[in-house]
Amino acid sequence: MHADPAGVLTGVHFLDGDHACCEGCLAAGARFAAGYPITPSTEVVERFASRIPTVGGIFVQMEDELAASMTLQGAVWAGAKAFTVTSGPGFSLMMENIGYAAMTETPCVFVDVQRGGPGTGLPTLPAQADMMQCRWGSHGDYAVIALCPNSPQECFDLTVRAFNLAEKYRVPVMVMMDEVVGHMTEKVLIPPAEEIEIQPRRHTRKVPGEFNLYAPTGDLVPEMVHAGEGYNFHVTSLTHDERGYPSTTPQVQHSLVNRLTDKIYRNLDDIVTFDSHGCEDAEVVVVSYGITSRVAQRAIDLAVQSGRRVGRFRIVTAWPFPEKQIRELAGRVRALVVPELNLGQMVREVERCAGGRCRVVSVPHAGGAVHAPEDILNAIEEALQ
Amino acid sequence: MTAAGGLPALESNPVEPFLRMDRMPHIWCPGCGIGTTVNCFIRALLDSGADRQNLTVVSGIGCTGRVAGYLRLDSFHTTHGRAIPFATGLKLANPKLNVVVYSGDGDLTAIGGNHLIHAARRNLDLKVICVNNLIYGMTGGQTAPTTPRDVITSTAPYGTFDANFNLPHLMDAAGAVYVARWTVYHVKQLARAMAEALSKKGFSFIEVISPCPTLYQRRNGQGDGLNALQHYKQVSVVRHGAPTQEVGIGRHGEIAVGKFVDRVRPDYQELRRAHLQESLGGRYADTLHLEECECPS
Amino acid sequence: MAKGAVSIQVERCKACGFCVEFCPAKVLALSSSFNAKGYHPPEAIAPEKCSGCDLCGLYCPDFAIHGHRLAASPDSPTGDSHAC
Numbered sequence: 001m002h003a004d005p006a007g008v009l010t011g012v013h014f015l016d017g018d019h020a021c022c023e024g025c026l027a028a029g030a031r032f033a034a035g036y037p038i039t040p041s042t043e044v045v046e047r048f049a050s051r052i053p054t055v056g057g058i059f060v061q062m063e064d065e066l067a068a069s070m071t072l073q074g075a076v077w078a079g080a081k082a083f084t085v086t087s088g089p090g091f092s093l094m095m096e097n098i099g100y101a102a103m104t105e106t107p108c109v110f111v112d113v114q115r116g117g118p119g120t121g122l123p124t125l126p127a128q129a130d131m132m133q134c135r136w137g138s139h140g141d142y143a144v145i146a147l148c149p150n151s152p153q154e155c156f157d158l159t160v161r162a163f164n165l166a167e168k169y170r171v172p173v174m175v176m177m178d179e180v181v182g183h184m185t186e187k188v189l190i191p192p193a194e195e196i197e198i199q200p201r202r203h204t205r206k207v208p209g210e211f212n213l214y215a216p217t218g219d220l221v222p223e224m225v226h227a228g229e230g231y232n233f234h235v236t237s238l239t240h241d242e243r244g245y246p247s248t249t250p251q252v253q254h255s256l257v258n259r260l261t262d263k264i265y266r267n268l269d270d271i272v273t274f275d276s277h278g279c280e281d282a283e284v285v286v287v288s289y290g291i292t293s294r295v296a297q298r299a300i301d302l303a304v305q306s307g308r309r310v311g312r313f314r315i316v317t318a319w320p321f322p323e324k325q326i327r328e329l330a331g332r333v334r335a336l337v338v339p340e341l342n343l344g345q346m347v348r349e350v351e352r353c354a355g356g357r358c359r360v361v362s363v364p365h366a367g368g369a370v371h372a373p374e375d376i377l378n379a380i381e382e383a384l385q
Numbered sequence: 386m387t388a389a390g391g392l393p394a395l396e397s398n399p400v401e402p403f404l405r406m407d408r409m410p411h412i413w414c415p416g417c418g419i420g421t422t423v424n425c426f427i428r429a430l431l432d433s434g435a436d437r438q439n440l441t442v443v444s445g446i447g448c449t450g451r452v453a454g455y456l457r458l459d460s461f462h463t464t465h466g467r468a469i470p471f472a473t474g475l476k477l478a479n480p481k482l483n484v485v486v487y488s489g490d491g492d493l494t495a496i497g498g499n500h501l502i503h504a505a506r507r508n509l510d511l512k513v514i515c516v517n518n519l520i521y522g523m524t525g526g527q528t529a530p531t532t533p534r535d536v537i538t539s540t541a542p543y544g545t546f547d548a549n550f551n552l553p554h555l556m557d558a559a560g561a562v563y564v565a566r567w568t569v570y571h572v573k574q575l576a577r578a579m580a581e582a583l584s585k586k587g588f589s590f591i592e593v594i595s596p597c598p599t600l601y602q603r604r605n606g607q608g609d610g611l612n613a614l615q616h617y618k619q620v621s622v623v624r625h626g627a628p629t630q631e632v633g634i635g636r637h638g639e640i641a642v643g644k645f646v647d648r649v650r651p652d653y654q655e656l657r658r659a660h661l662q663e664s665l666g667g668r669y670a671d672t673l674h675l676e677e678c679e680c681p682s
Numbered sequence: 683m684a685k686g687a688v689s690i691q692v693e694r695c696k697a698c699g700f701c702v703e704f705c706p707a708k709v710l711a712l713s714s715s716f717n718a719k720g721y722h723p724p725e726a727i728a729p730e731k732c733s734g735c736d737l738c739g740l741y742c743p744d745f746a747i748h749g750h751r752l753a754a755s756p757d758s759p760t761g762d763s764h765a766c
Contacts, residue, residue, distance in 0.1 A: 056670035067470035074474025079676030236462035415696035420743025
């Protein structure tokens with residue numbers, strides 16, 4: 001189905017990432033946001049608060065992130081597409097409720113505009129240090145999807161994709177921006193509504209009495225219903241059976257928790273996206289994401305100019321991790337260079353997938369600024385020794 | 386269901402259509418009052434003529450939190466303390482829903498306390514039933530913000546010493562438009578209060594004093610559930626309209642019951658719509674139900 | 683003749699005693715029989731006094747008893763226990 005034109009600001013715009021993300025939410029059909037202010041994400045909901053009364057929908061600023069992360073889920077069960085935005089400290093507060101969304105299979109979007117941490121850290125400066133938290137931050141075994149934009153245009157495009165993936169897989173999806181991408185202003189092209197493909201809510205066609213809220217369909221994802229439709233359904237994050245009734249036995253735990261992960265990890269070809277170039281005959285491939293990929297590209301260009309065979313592999317879907325692609329690269333190249341604005345997070349996944357078949361060179365950074373291209377170029381040179 | 390002695394079977398319990406009978410028996414202890422409050426709630430649904438399809442119940446975590454799982458309605462068992470935010474999302478996205486928050490004193494006033502006061506402040510159209518057994522029951526009897534002084538709990542083995550909340554006063558001050566307290570002894574009055582709250586617009590708060598025989602009563606030499614109800618009967622005094630600062634509860638002494646607050650003020654959604662209509666005029670897009678898909682009904 | 687009757691689901695009862703205590707007509711008492719869990723469920727010891735007010739039903743935390751009014755008839759059945 002196509003986007004609802006009411007939310008699509010078709011045209012060529014000059015927007016920063018936060019603003020573009022908001023437009024992505026609106027284009028995707030989000031009509032509900034619950035938020036709490038936190039730098040550098042606040043502009044997303046500020047713009048939403050300004051836009052939504054004329055588009056038609058609700059923005060509510062809640063009293064804290066604990067509330068915001070739950071209010072959006074209530075709105076989803078009432079029928080809306082809903083999201084929230086935050087940064088590190090708020091993301092930490094939201095973790096319990098992200099787990100709730102994963103366990104209850106509530107389709108929704110959480111945007112994290114990453115900043116320096118830990119603690120209060122660097123509220124106005126970038127980092128990419130929430131990447132592992134994004135995957136593992138809530139307790140227990142579950143799987144989420146996470147996307148990493150590297151430009152305001154991608155903040156729009158990937159936010160739309162985030163909502164589509166959330167609906168398709170009945171899962172919380174994270175949009176992992178960073179402060180630079182959020183605050184950089186670039187051209188953003190928003191197409192006409194009829195050119196934007198939207199995944200509608202997978203609402204069942206079964207009638208009340210025939211329907212089980214947690215009975216999986218062919219792709220392991222159950223269908224959904226909303227409150228007020230006469231289904232008399234129950235939602236709990238206790239381990240539950242296909243009816244949604246608490247059923248706290250190891251057998252039900254095994255089947256439910258495995259399915260929550262399998263529904264993502266058995267659909268990798270659909271979910272995983274990446275951007276690669278020059279990897280076919282590369283000796284070194286630089287693996288990066290978000291703002292770091294922009295700096296990395298400069299380093300790659302400089303290396304290629306001086307005759308090196310260097311390719312790029314830009315992670316777009318960070319979770320589930322592009323295992324197949326990294327494994328394949330590791331079998332061909334001499335080294336994978338992984339610059340990140342953290343002390344080494346996604347590089348661990350790269351190392352795991354490389355399995356020792358090539359060198360993996362981490363280029364860490366504690367955050368607060370982006371790498372200089374020379375930092376990455378030096379690592380490429382070192383990898384070629 | 387056959388009758389003994391060849392007599393014809395009598396009609397089934399009228400509460401059963403509202404319960405998930407396939408989940409009975411429930412987990413509550415002998416003499417626990419939560420099941421009693423559920424009877425009152427179902428009676429209130431019937432008496433108030435509330436539209437059952439649009440009635441949703443949201444619970445938090447705890448013994449009372451299990452109510453959502455036993456009611457045959459659209460029901461949600463959420464995270465500890467977060468029933469009210471979840472209920473807020475339901476109500477704002479679909480104002481036709483009649484949203485009841487049914488949870489316990491620990492869930493609503495400790496971890497959930499912040500959400501409780503903000504929802505009352507905003508006068509969100511939610512009906513909160515707070516079953517107050519003065520303890521954290523499910524986890525084994527720890528001190529709650531409502532536990533009176535000089536009570537033995539598992540985390541206050543030498544007795545509590547700090548002040549407990551006066552919930553009607555808190556809710557009154559925060560802006561709730563309907564505040565009442567009854568005990569599990571007062572079944573008819575409680576059902577009536579719940580029916581009133583179901584039909585009233587704005588933030589309603591009903592505190593129900595209920596026994597926890599296994600933990601609170603037993604550790605404090607107060608007998609069983611029946612002893613508690615007999616005690617409530619003895620010490621309760623109906624004080625409709627009493628100043629809420631005067632209705633605090635101690636370990637001994639009077640339990641003031643009745644309807645303390647019943648006032649009218651615009652609820653959150655009324656305020657929002659009126660204000661945005663005024664600010665934006667014709668540009669305001671008034672959407673009532675934020676549902677995007679075509680769903681079969 | 684009784685105006686009402688109670689219906690008791692003995693297997694649900696946990697013998698809390700609320701119905702016995704708060705029946706306004708003192709129709710009920712805990713019986714000496716046991717249900718499968720070992721509780722003494724109530725029985726109607728004065729069924730002719732039952733008005734069918736259903737206060738017992740309103741009190742019962744286990745949904746194990748309810749009362750209802752009988753249609754006016756000389757052959758109306760009275761108190762009844764069900765083993766379910």
